[in-house]
């Protein structure tokens with residue numbers, strides 16, 4: 001089972017659930033709205049590991065956010081045994 005680490009907190013991941021679900025279960029203050037990769041409000045930095053958007057385009061991220069390594073956990077599924085995310089960050093725009 002893949003494992004997620006966010007700061008001091010960690011948990012095992014259900015590969016059938018998007019990362020947003022795990023962030024909520026950890027009690028992190030992640031924001032959400034569309035839950036389909038459009039609004040960008042849930043974004044957070046991927047520090048290590050791989051994710052899979054399963055053919056959904058992360059339209060809620062602009063080029064700067066993509067270049068900064070941010071992901072959209074509402075549509076991201078684990079694609080490596082271990083993942084590390086930074087704290088969720090509200091988009092600056």
Ligand code: FES
Pocket residue numbers: 031032033034035036037038039040041042043060072073074075
């Ligand atoms: S909740 Fe809108 S992109 Fe994640």
